[in-house]
Amino acid sequence: xxxxxxxxxxxxxxxxxxxxxxxxxxxxxxxxxxxxxxxxxxxxxxxxxxxxxxxxxxxxxxxxxxxxxxxxxxxxxxxxxxxxxxxxxxxxxxxxxxxxxxxxxxxxxxxxxxxxxxxxxxxxxxxxxxxxxxxxxxxxxxxxxxxxxxxxxxxxxxxxxxxxxxxxxxxxxxxxxxxxxxxxxxxxxxxxxxxxxxxxxxxxxxxxxxxxxxxxxxxxxxxxxxxxxxxxxxxxxxxxxxxxxxxxxxxxxxxxxxxxxx
DNA sequence: ATGGTTGAGGTTCAA
Numbered sequence: 001x002x003x004x005x006x007x008x009x010x011x012x013x014x015x016x017x018x019x020x021x022x023x024x025x026x027x028x029x030x031x032x033x034x035x036x037x038x039x040x041x042x043x044x045x046x047x048x049x050x051x052x053x054x055x056x057x058x059x060x061x062x063x064x065x066x067x068x069x070x071x072x073x074x075x076x077x078x079x080x081x082x083x084x085x086x087x088x089x090x091x092x093x094x095x096x097x098x099x100x101x102x103x104x105x106x107x108x109x110x111x112x113x114x115x116x117x118x119x120x121x122x123x124x125x126x127x128x129x130x131x132x133x134x135x136x137x138x139x140x141x142x143x144x145x146x147x148x149x150x151x152x153x154x155x156x157x158x159x160x161x162x163x164x165x166x167x168x169x170x171x172x173x174x175x176x177x178x179x180x181x182x183x184x185x186x187x188x189x190x191x192x193x194x195x196x197x198x199x200x201x202x203x204x205x206x207x208x209x210x211x212x213x214x215x216x217x218x219x220x221x222x223x224x225x226x227x228x229x230x231x232x233x234x235x236x237x238x239x240x241x242x243x244x245x246x247x248x249x250x251x252x253x254x255x256x257x258x259x260x261x262x
Numbered sequence: 263a264t265g266g267t268t269g270a271g272g273t274t275c276a277a
Contacts, residue, residue, distance in 0.1 A: 011277085012269055036277085038270065064270045065277095110277055114263065122276090152277095208277095209266035252268080252277085 001099065003260045004029045007148035007223055008244075009107070009205075009253035013037040013069065017045045019247055020071075023255060024052045027241070030073050031097075032255075035107035035150045037067030044069060060090035068093045068105045068149070076103070082136060085109075085128040099262060101231070102142075106133075106149030115173045123170065126152070130179035137187030146260075147189060147226040150253065153180045156194070158201050159221035171220055190232035192225045192258050197238055204240050205253045214246060225258040235261040 006029040010016050013034055024032065032054070037044060041061040049057065049071050058078040059069035066089045070076060076095040079102065084092060091107040109129050112122030155177045157163040166172040184191070193202070203219025210216045225238065238258045245254045 015269070036269095065275090112276085119263090207266080208268050211266085249268095 001262050003262050004257060005031045005033065005103070005146065005148065005225070006255045006257045007033040007105070007225060008255035009035040009150040009223060009251060011036045011038070011251045011253070013044055013067070014039050016249070016251060017048055019244070019250070021048055021052060022247070023244065024049065024054060027257070029257065031103065032071045033103065033105040033148045034069045034071070035105070037061055037069050038064055039067055058093055058095045060093045062090045066090045066107060068107050070095050070103060070105050074098065084132040084136070085125055087125060087129070100144055101262065102145040104145060104147040106147065106151060108150065108152045110152050111170045113170060115168060115170045127175065127179055130183050134183040134186040137183060137189070140187070142187050142228050143230055145228045146231060148224065150222055151180065151224050152222050153177060154220040154222055155180055159203070161201070161203070161218040161220070171222060184226065188229050189226040190229060192227050192232060192236055193238045193256060195232065196236060202240065204256050206245055208252050223253055223256045225256055231260060231262070
């Protein structure tokens with residue numbers, strides 16, 4: 001069975017419901033994982049998605065901030081959400097498909113502006129969140145699992161427009177990269193996107209603040225698709241739908257796709 | 263601890 005999944009930080013699912021519908025109808029992934037829905041679950045426009053065949057949704061939400069959802073053509077069972085680092089935020093949801101594959105959808109804290117937990121609580125919370133992800137993965141004995149989401153870290157030198165200029169910028173600091181790497185190793189997670197696209201600059205986010213995001217191309221790869229070894233061992237392919245960053249009233253993130261031969 | 267822009271939900275915070 002071929003299975004296609006996409007992950008997209010939508011930055012308000014209500015404002016951008018038309019863009020979600022555009023993606024679903026033009027690309028037709030089996031599953032779409034959304035982050036930063038910024039909406040209570042009961043205010044997500046599920047009927048619009050159901051009309052396109054996405055009749056299943058599991059989600060966690062809160063008013064104004066955070067929020068994660070999984071839209072699916074296939075039945076998906078809600079298997080719960082973890083409150084990593086005890087923040088009380090809607091940043092994780094997990095679901096299981098009927099073929100036994102588990103999907104974890106994450107929205108890791110952005111971490112504020114200053115990369116020093118002594119003066120910036122948000123940076124400390126981000127590191128704690130990642131440490132908690134590491135311990136959870138280590139204790140979980142994870143298998144047949146896919147982890148996606150806005151992890152708010154661009155780990156590789158070629159995941160950012162300038163490694164040197166971003167070394168002290170939150171999202172690309174060595175301490176964040178080390179924490180992400182620890183979480184990855186603890187869960188036997190494999191970076192599916194970079195296994196499929198090993199060479200060259202690759203981004204999934206471009207700031208709203210650039211005058212011309214496309215021309216400047218000062219992007220970062222903040223959005224990820226990981227899989228446990230059993231799934232990563234089967235055939236897969238990946239792409240970033242960069243064009244979506246140029247759609248009308250866009251999210252600042254582009255969707256990342258992965259297709260698996262399960 | 264700049265400036266630039268965006269969204270939600272209220273006159274600011276988070277990203």
